[in-house]
Amino acid sequence: MSAALPGVALKRAVSRRKSIIMVIAKVWQLVRRPEGEPTVEDFLCVEEELPACSEGDVLVEAVALSIDPYMRYKARQIPLNTPMFGSQVAKVVESKNPELPVGTHLVHYEGWRTYTVLTSQHLKDKEHFGVMCLPEMGDLPKSLGIGILGMPGNTAYFGFLDICKPKAGDVVLVNGAAGAVGSAVVQIAKLKGCRVIAFAGSDEKVAWVKELGADHAFNYKTMNIGEALSKVAPKGVNIYFDNVGGKFTAQALPHMADYGVVSLCGAISTYNEEVDIGVPSLRSPFNEGTVIWKQLHIEGFLVFRWKARWMEGLKQLREWIEQGKLKYKETVFQGFEKMPSAFIGLFHGENTGKTVVVP
Amino acid sequence: MSAALPGVALKRAVSRRKSIIMVIAKVWQLVRRPEGEPTVEDFLCVEEELPACSEGDVLVEAVALSIDPYMRYKARQIPLNTPMFGSQVAKVVESKNPELPVGTHLVHYEGWRTYTVLTSQHLKDKEHFGVMCLPEMGDLPKSLGIGILGMPGNTAYFGFLDICKPKAGDVVLVNGAAGAVGSAVVQIAKLKGCRVIAFAGSDEKVAWVKELGADHAFNYKTMNIGEALSKVAPKGVNIYFDNVGGKFTAQALPHMADYGVVSLCGAISTYNEEVDIGVPSLRSPFNEGTVIWKQLHIEGFLVFRWKARWMEGLKQLREWIEQGKLKYKETVFQGFEKMPSAFIGLFHGENTGKTVVVP
Numbered sequence: 001m002s003a004a005l006p007g008v009a010l011k012r013a014v015s016r017r018k019s020i021i022m023v024i025a026k027v028w029q030l031v032r033r034p035e036g037e038p039t040v041e042d043f044l045c046v047e048e049e050l051p052a053c054s055e056g057d058v059l060v061e062a063v064a065l066s067i068d069p070y071m072r073y074k075a076r077q078i079p080l081n082t083p084m085f086g087s088q089v090a091k092v093v094e095s096k097n098p099e100l101p102v103g104t105h106l107v108h109y110e111g112w113r114t115y116t117v118l119t120s121q122h123l124k125d126k127e128h129f130g131v132m133c134l135p136e137m138g139d140l141p142k143s144l145g146i147g148i149l150g151m152p153g154n155t156a157y158f159g160f161l162d163i164c165k166p167k168a169g170d171v172v173l174v175n176g177a178a179g180a181v182g183s184a185v186v187q188i189a190k191l192k193g194c195r196v197i198a199f200a201g202s203d204e205k206v207a208w209v210k211e212l213g214a215d216h217a218f219n220y221k222t223m224n225i226g227e228a229l230s231k232v233a234p235k236g237v238n239i240y241f242d243n244v245g246g247k248f249t250a251q252a253l254p255h256m257a258d259y260g261v262v263s264l265c266g267a268i269s270t271y272n273e274e275v276d277i278g279v280p281s282l283r284s285p286f287n288e289g290t291v292i293w294k295q296l297h298i299e300g301f302l303v304f305r306w307k308a309r310w311m312e313g314l315k316q317l318r319e320w321i322e323q324g325k326l327k328y329k330e331t332v333f334q335g336f337e338k339m340p341s342a343f344i345g346l347f348h349g350e351n352t353g354k355t356v357v358v359p
Numbered sequence: 360m361s362a363a364l365p366g367v368a369l370k371r372a373v374s375r376r377k378s379i380i381m382v383i384a385k386v387w388q389l390v391r392r393p394e395g396e397p398t399v400e401d402f403l404c405v406e407e408e409l410p411a412c413s414e415g416d417v418l419v420e421a422v423a424l425s426i427d428p429y430m431r432y433k434a435r436q437i438p439l440n441t442p443m444f445g446s447q448v449a450k451v452v453e454s455k456n457p458e459l460p461v462g463t464h465l466v467h468y469e470g471w472r473t474y475t476v477l478t479s480q481h482l483k484d485k486e487h488f489g490v491m492c493l494p495e496m497g498d499l500p501k502s503l504g505i506g507i508l509g510m511p512g513n514t515a516y517f518g519f520l521d522i523c524k525p526k527a528g529d530v531v532l533v534n535g536a537a538g539a540v541g542s543a544v545v546q547i548a549k550l551k552g553c554r555v556i557a558f559a560g561s562d563e564k565v566a567w568v569k570e571l572g573a574d575h576a577f578n579y580k581t582m583n584i585g586e587a588l589s590k591v592a593p594k595g596v597n598i599y600f601d602n603v604g605g606k607f608t609a610q611a612l613p614h615m616a617d618y619g620v621v622s623l624c625g626a627i628s629t630y631n632e633e634v635d636i637g638v639p640s641l642r643s644p645f646n647e648g649t650v651i652w653k654q655l656h657i658e659g660f661l662v663f664r665w666k667a668r669w670m671e672g673l674k675q676l677r678e679w680i681e682q683g684k685l686k687y688k689e690t691v692f693q694g695f696e697k698m699p700s701a702f703i704g705l706f707h708g709e710n711t712g713k714t715v716v717v718p
Binding site: 264266281286297299 | 642650654
């Protein structure tokens, strides 16, 4: 293993001779805990010589790497000097496993790396972050397997439908509405007959969110959230799908209707704060008086609670895509060296839809 | 209507002559919005001459007046110079309503007052704060109709069973555990086979809560909440019935188990803060990262959501009392002039069990 400068594109060192396959993977390690907003220096790109495949193993090559807000939490949790946590769509390039022939596409969670040997142990993993075959997706881009036909798609599908139990006519508030999850929630809410109020962080994003069907869409950077909600939801918000948290939620909470539901999917506006999970703090927007008197139901979730129903969600999402009822965007960064900057860009709203790095 | 000094016991001015019944009620009005902790000067005791009963009306006399933490919120909401909001057990002393003969006991929400004319309009009221007949309660004290066999009892019954859906073996955390609601939750949780961790505000209260069956009970003033929970709930708390909020909850939240439920009944520790319902704030203990990663379900409630099932709760509670499975205490203040001081005492934990004023 040897260090390499970030940003330097290393050529693939896959040498295929009869008896020796020597593969050098590029791997982004987390080498420092981010303080506040992550910086490029929190990561280091190293080379890693992979072992040869044993019986049952496959060697996979990253096709599309996922960049997600939750990784900010992982950067607090994973050991330093180990691969940064993340998922990717990968293709089997060598197989000693008859069930996964060369050419098979998978989603795995082995982190920010170009090549990976997935051992029979990895493949048996039934835990949250196992290895999954890509769902059947016809001519759709394989990268959707980490987007609308993967974790973010199911996050929108289950996190909205199962937690919020929307009814036709419900007033639904979605923030981060031009993001990978938010843009799907906007459309699923419309498919269920809800009235959708969406917030995003630029006029271009707002325009797209309106194209997706939002009844009202606002740029939270130029529009007062409370005033906007007073105007378009005078009877209150029944369902609030929250990707942003913090000050946004503090402004939105007083506009909830009685018995309103908050599906707490993410809180990206707070991820760079120093308050960590499990540390006592008094900085959240869920004012207790408001929660009690409005009888609100607030629920946090991780999408893997629905792992047993994973394919149900993906099947429905694909059907909606094929019927033209569900649209998506990807913000694609070319080059594995872009992983840290693509990640940092999330905190500046640089993405529309799902952020993907193609190595 | 004439002002009277608080604390001065006015003699009853009920004069019963054949054709004229002239009744002077004493009434505590809210005359100033409390800033921080309420003071006696926020209230003023006045006399009010009641109208004669018309057809369908009854005149009732307060038997036991309720003192509850939620009244601190009402003191932000009701108009100034009107009777302070509250419930009481009252006895019909004059009746022009054949369904409510003299001697009938009722619970009504007409506020801090000694006498009240309940009109046919009041009696028809199907809203949250209507008039209810006392449930059948045998030889039990009538004051229980505003305690364990009334609103606080049903708050514990439904707020715990319906929101938390306890299973045998669940680890249940209750604070304010020597209060009217908390002491009932401790016992209902034990009846359902849960392991109960209780916190109260004095060693005497802790001793009582242990008598009620709590597996662990602590004085939060002398015991670090987080350390106590680490010790007695190393696998986390499944159900947290919260009467206290604020710093207590900030300490407790990191000790929730995955998928834990927080039944947000009250937040007495925060009621004197300046942050009002519906005003954006960032001072709550429900850290978003913790809520998401532990997949917590937080739900605020007002007990009147279960009004349709009101008698179901009271019937079960009475049965448990008669079977010796449910114990209660009352802290009784003698004298209507004590209303404000009894109320203020709540914020100092002066009560054990339900606070009642007997005029």
